[in-house]
Amino acid sequence: MFTKKGQRLIIILVCLLALITPAFGADPSGAATFEENPDTAINFAWVLICGFLVMSMQAGFALLEAGLTRAKNAANIMMKNMVDFCIGALGYWAIGFALMMGTATGITGLMIGLNGFFLWGDAYDVTTIELWFWQMVFCATAATIVSGAMAERTKFSVYCLASLIVTAFIYPIYGHWMWGGGWLAGLGALDFAGSGVVHAVGGFIALAGAWLVGPRLGKYRKDGTPNGIPGHSITLAILGVFILWFGWFGFNPGSTLAATELRISIIAANTVLAAAAGGIMAMIITWWKFGKPDVPMTGNGVIAGLVAITAGCAWVNPSASVLIGLIAGALVVASVWFIDWKLRIDDPVGAISVHGVCGIWGILALGLLADGTYGEVTGLLYGNAGFMVSQVISAVTVFIWAFGMGAVMFYILKKTVGLRVSDREQIEGLDIGEHGMSAYPDFVPTEPSVKGD
Amino acid sequence: MFTKKGQRLIIILVCLLALITPAFGADPSGAATFEENPDTAINFAWVLICGFLVMSMQAGFALLEAGLTRAKNAANIMMKNMVDFCIGALGYWAIGFALMMGTATGITGLMIGLNGFFLWGDAYDVTTIELWFWQMVFCATAATIVSGAMAERTKFSVYCLASLIVTAFIYPIYGHWMWGGGWLAGLGALDFAGSGVVHAVGGFIALAGAWLVGPRLGKYRKDGTPNGIPGHSITLAILGVFILWFGWFGFNPGSTLAATELRISIIAANTVLAAAAGGIMAMIITWWKFGKPDVPMTGNGVIAGLVAITAGCAWVNPSASVLIGLIAGALVVASVWFIDWKLRIDDPVGAISVHGVCGIWGILALGLLADGTYGEVTGLLYGNAGFMVSQVISAVTVFIWAFGMGAVMFYILKKTVGLRVSDREQIEGLDIGEHGMSAYPDFVPTEPSVKGD
């Protein structure tokens, strides 16, 4: 990636930068903040603990992706999911947070923030850094979604670079438009916990990536019909679903940023109900269609329900959440089929359908079903057409931005470093090719996983 | 299960129902509740976060069950544990919560509650829904206990139906008697976090199920002595124990429903001490008996300690907790042996012993050892014989209710849809038979797991 000299220079530079951080910011001890409003204690505890749960979703994404793909790529997949969180934390610390939650004057401020780089200066403040922590775990979630759609054939180095670009630029800029005081917020568009900001952004960057990197060897037959490539551990994949579900209880209720907003109980209930409905719907549809309830698809139905309720969880009621989940569960099955058979884009874990398509559904469902009981947010079915229009604009925007920027990024990476590993490496597995190891050396592999497909 | 037309009708119906939810309930925003008592913020945060931990136990149950059974059934087991939580959330939302925590006038109210169905009307309230969330994760725990005892030979469709009946009817009705203002509460019986309400209910429904479904092929020899059928991943099984232990820190301390009850620290300490004592005791006994410390039994000892301390954790002291755990650890070893060798009921994971038998021990231990330092609850050893009598009544009741209703339910299911998969499916594995897949296609299986026993 860099010459040795260049690499050393970068490290020395970072070390020096660390020392020039001003030792005093706005309120780095928190004493003044607490004195001003003692409720900040419970709100900080709430946001941080919920943020820890969101961080745990990284493990869920890793297991879901690794479980649904082949044993010969498992170490590579775990590595990607660990490293993208490292890169995301550092990228969002250095650049992303400033672009997203920073401020800027005039028109610029509608597009982008410009202060808080490296959490220097006034950003060395308990409230600012609480917000940084919260937004950082969200940012890393968006990045990790891309991993699954490009699994089993993408170069590790490319994935690292893409993670840095997503967490430092692509995610934060759309994030600024919606959550940082940008133009979408100005239009009145809303996205409570990020069906759009996090999931649709991740899902449509993933669409660009999966499309440009091309399908795995053996995924499509000569006649263009797709082969199923079964995952190597359904146990770990479903453990991943459980961990994601658990972490989502941080993701959605924590997005109040305050436990003093007692609506958190309804948000938690909406979250669990949409997930349950999504899982049941996906199960029933596969049971009808294929005669047997499909395990990975039911897991994807659960996550589809979670993605879809994320935008509206604070503003809809439990019955509407069940409805949102049911539709998400149906959508994800249809979308996985459509992408696999019609678009012929190879998405090993269904990330585009789960996060992209159901993310859009979440944005629209909020515009439709917000019932006006909290924060005076009212949807189309309760008579507010204007809000629905804002939501449609934000849905179109997130698709164009995420897919467009993702396509530009991966196109440039393709023409420079190249996206795909060699066919030989793909057949042998990325564990050997990228990391010189095997994830499971103590077990005898079945033939296909050694020789490819 | 249903005709296609019927299925579609049901879905359309649910969708319509969602829209008629009244948009205004008691306090759906939470503003009035918070203004009335600002402590609700910390109490909501406490209860919700503890509830999230309880939800994570679903992953623990799934891994414990999957790890202690064979690879050929792993996908089916993960699926059961994921879907029973989906069904539990929806069943408890639609019906269970109203029966359990709802109110009713006169004699009816001693037996059953009758409002709050679908969280409609006045139930659309932050406090009511906080309680719903808490009780829902408990309800789903009771349901999932049944899964383990019936593993490796029960039809998936039957398990789905049973989960619905348990979470919508059997669990909530006993729950009403104890926690919803019913007749057991009126008698003075107590069960802090549910040794009886959750664990004994689950454990004795499991007893009925395991008995009626019959043993796995190859479990009993012609002379009636049991074969050990080893689990396929001790690593995942013990990970399951860790996750359950972690989640139990939500289960027990969260049952104060308030962080302003500082007794939570002692509850947490009692929880960890009983679990540790249970594990050590089970380990020592197997070490004595068989010459080597047994790994799955030590794990079951930990969970037995947790189940047994659940009823009394708020009202006993740390030393008594150690004692309760030690006895639970001994009980579980004896009970597993008794059920396996004497009753000849095949319980692959020991769920009946862990949850049923140790649940009863927990109810009685509370009646014996409550020391009067909290809430003026005093047990037999501290001079209060009357309380012990109430506890004995509640122990007898939970056995009769759970085993009786479980037997009725599974008997009807047996005579209608049938409980067991075919012998051939059992030999090939439920992953193929029920879901048309393999959990671990990339690894070469050893002979027994392919051909049965």
Next chain:
Amino acid sequence: MFTKKGQRLIIILVCLLALITPAFGADPSGAATFEENPDTAINFAWVLICGFLVMSMQAGFALLEAGLTRAKNAANIMMKNMVDFCIGALGYWAIGFALMMGTATGITGLMIGLNGFFLWGDAYDVTTIELWFWQMVFCATAATIVSGAMAERTKFSVYCLASLIVTAFIYPIYGHWMWGGGWLAGLGALDFAGSGVVHAVGGFIALAGAWLVGPRLGKYRKDGTPNGIPGHSITLAILGVFILWFGWFGFNPGSTLAATELRISIIAANTVLAAAAGGIMAMIITWWKFGKPDVPMTGNGVIAGLVAITAGCAWVNPSASVLIGLIAGALVVASVWFIDWKLRIDDPVGAISVHGVCGIWGILALGLLADGTYGEVTGLLYGNAGFMVSQVISAVTVFIWAFGMGAVMFYILKKTVGLRVSDREQIEGLDIGEHGMSAYPDFVPTEPSVKGD
């Protein structure tokens, strides 16, 4: 270990002891404590939930160790990690807590505490037991670190005895010096969350143990160069890293013991940044050195960063945390190489490097980089040389104490019960030898894992 009579006597004794606990302590209900200061509610909730996260690290340690070692020892490793937590909880309840956090008059009090055994008497108090719970999960963490360094050849019974000695004596005494009002605290040495108290203590006991037990069969060739012995599940190992990272968000921010200290947000941010920097640095170094980014070493880099930031997380700024993590990531790679190639001590998981070496670096980094913005703690770079001297003394002390006491303990155990299993047992695997079972009976093992190396 004991004669049968002796064992029975011990159990009866413990049972009797349980009953003589006085039923009334200082404030067992918590009502008086809450009335005096209502903020205790949020602080109790914060400390307990963070403590639950710390407890979850036990699962992380178990998976990391099991994943990085061979399948034939996996059940033994999971068992060790489960049982050391059981023993730690009981040992710290009976003895450890009194020695560490108890008080004593005069010179004695500088060395050791002497009250609170079994949480009897005045220790039956919500505040005391909150502190007990918090310190107990820390104590158990120190104990479990030893497990990894001695994996795959140590007798299970020896490990149980060592866990008891560590949690009842070795850990608590050093802990008293630093956190219980002992002489190191008197000198002005600081260790916010235990880079020294927990990690360096665990890491240097591990050094003594790994040295005295000797290397695994086949680890060193005749010419003294080390063989790599690959782990059996990189997936589970990296899942372990994720769980440890998640749990560390309890470990560090929870060490304020109060959510009213809003510095918790900066502590959480510092924790994630150091971990990310450690992971990236270890990845980059292995990429340079070996041509490919190494997966387990990157995981160890993450944990090295976490260990190193633990002492200073409350007192340094985010940029300094990145620097601390970067250096920890480099240190761990160098140290693993040095211990493997130069000291020729066989540490299967790198525990000595991660916890011992990076623990020392954490203590010194605090002395160097504390920026004076919180609690008036200022390091050498900000002009306070005296504090750095205290930190150096504490670093030397922790090495001498932990390595010295570890060496004494393991030497005595070696000369009495013996540390190592037989060569034959080592070749067959400890799962069979120690527990009479196999962790993965359903999968065909590759040759080396059956026949040894």
